[in-house]
Amino acid sequence: MKLNRGGSGEHGHHHHHEALKFSNFFFMPERPRDYLVLFTRVSVLTCLIFSVSLVLRITFLSSSSASDYSSSYGLRFSAVPQKALALPPTRSLGPINISHVQFCIAGAAETWLDRSRYTSLWWRNTTRGFVWLDKPVKLPKNNSDNRFSIPVRVSDSGWTRFRFSSSRAAVRIARTIWDSYQLNLPDVRWFVMGDDDTIFFTDNLVKVLAKYDHEQMWYIGGNSESVEQDVMHAYDMAFGGGGFAISRPLAARLANAMDGCLQRYFYFYGSDQRIAACVSEIGVPFTEERGFHQLDIRGDPFGFLAAHPLTPLVSLHHLVFLDSIFPNKNPIESLQTLTKPYNLDPHRILQQVNCHDRKRQWSISISWGYSIQIYSYFLSAKELEKPLQTFKTWRSLRNGPFTFNTRPLKPDPCQRPVTYFMDGAEDVRDSGTKTWYSVGDKNYGYCGKREHSRVTRVKRILVTSMKMAPEYWNKAPRRQCCEVMDGGGRRKEKAMLIRIRKCRSSETI
Incomplete structure (x- = not known):
């Protein structure tokens, strides 16, 4: 009985102890100083309750005001799913190489068998990516032809639901970035878009991309050469044929x-415009690299290729619509010829070097691996750097304007250059190369002047150089120099030897 009066075992004692603790917090003061302790404890609890109430009220007001704001101004806010924005880790460390690039090449089943001749010129076993077609295509079974070993996929059919104003194919091609990303291939740092008639120089592509942090958002490419095209579409946009x-x-x-972008920008003509608009919405600017070439020109590309800007050659496009870059060869044979020196010294291909033969008063311009121009008079280095205008604009077939300066092809045959084209290349010891150039007829007309006829006697030119180290493009660019190694005696009139070398510190061209 005594136990029942005092509580029921351990549980009774526990509840009694908790009651004592709670009552002790608000004990009735018996002495004056105890009133201060009571006041302090009540104040702490009051502040705690007020703080919690304030936080809850601010949260409610914020959500209410955002809803009122969107209702008042017709805006709709939607939370972006975190899963959609979660970036898979690149899982890739160290310097970039070609295996870190996934190509997204736009093609069509109707033209792929023909266009594959261009893609096969640069696609190798180490190349990753796919050619995206609109529908399946039956390929011949020919194990000896690497054209038919290039991976081909059909675009996801979801693209057909989007409306368009002029080009339905542009919708599909723009969406290949979605197709390619969904594959989630490992160790991909860059996605490179291009057409099936775009020629990529992959060593130089890797070299250019190495300048940029692949963990950041970059949009890199080149725009059009014809001003009319840039005005019609955009200057701050990477043109898709040149690749980006x-x-x-x-x-x-x-x-x-x-x-969403395909829905909003249905009125654009090209896939590259749609992608550029979408990139703009994300807030990423266009970064131009001058080695990507859309080649929005018509006619003879000689003048453009013979005066390449001082930057690595990354791509060439539209060659199927241009005159062959080498005389007496079709477009595919011309590209195969250009590939030979490229494979020997990829970072030097098409790099322009200018010099003068002071003894004979000649001006010489070399586009390494492609062509040589010799003028029977002096031209400044600034003039030689300007492309000789052998071409017209892409759309209107006019003489310009272009996004770079040009110099006209003089009507007087005596003021036109004698032209030579590369017809041989080989390695030499100590990391050097030799390239041969033979005179090529550009139908520039006959000049009977003695000075000009002395140039035409030169039928063959040998050019020697050291291979260009990849580190060359990591430094402030400086054009290299060249010098004529023979004195032009009678026995050497039909041949010329030129050496390309680094310019001396105080040397000028």
Whole structure:
């Protein structure tokens, strides 16, 4: 009985102890100083309750005001799913190489068998990516032809639901960035877009991309050479035929936003315009690299290729619509010829070097691996750097304007250059190369002047050089120099030897 009066075992004692603790917090004061302790404890609890109430009220007001704001101004806010924005780790460390690039090549089943001749010129076993077609295509079974070993896929059929104003194919091609990203291939740092008639110089592409942090959002390429094309479409846009590169973080955002962009920008003509508009919405600017060439020109590309800007050659496009770059050869044979010196010294291909033969008062311009021009009079280095205008604009077939300066092809045959084209290349010891150039007829007309006829006697030119180290493009660019090694005696009139070398510190051209 006594136990029952005092509580029921351990549980009774526990509840009694808790009651004592709670009552002790608000004990009735018996002495004056105890009133101060009571006041302090009540104040702490009051502040705690007020703070919690304030936080809850601010949260409620914020959500209410955002809703009122969107209702008042017709805006709709939607939370972006975190899963959509989550970037898979690149899982890739160290310097970039070609295995870190995934190509997204736009093609069509109707033309792929023919256009594959261009893609096969640069696609290797180490190349990653796919050619995206609109429908399946039956390929011949020919194990000896590497054209038919290039991986081909059919675009996801989802693209057919989007409306368009002029080009339905542009919708599908723009969405290949979505197709490519969904594959989630490992160790991809860059997605490179291009057409099936675009020629990529992959060593130089890797060299250019190495300048940029692939963990950041980058949109890199080149615009059109014809001003009329840039005005019609955009200056701050990478033209798709010349190819452009998108870093993986940007590709993730693009893949997430692409369908909405296709709906909003249905009125654009090209796939590249749609992608550029979507990139702009993400807030990423266009970064221009002058080695990507859309080649929005018509006619003879000789003048343009013979005066390449001082930057690595990354791509060439539209060659199927231009005159062959080498005389007496078709476009494919011409590109095969250009590939020979490229494979020997990829970072030097098409690099322009200018010099003068002071004894004979000649001006010489070399586009390494491609062509040589010799003028029977002096031209300044600034003039030689300007492309000789042997071409017209892409759309209107006019003489310009272009996005670079040109110099006219003089009507007087005596003021036109004698032209030579590369017809041989080989390695030499100590990391050097030799390239041969033979006189090529450009139908520039006959000049009977003695000075000009002395040039035409030269039928063959040998050019020697050391291979250009990849580090060359990591430094401030400086054009190299060249010098004529023979004195032009009678026995050497039909041949010339030229050496390309680094310019001396105080040397000028």
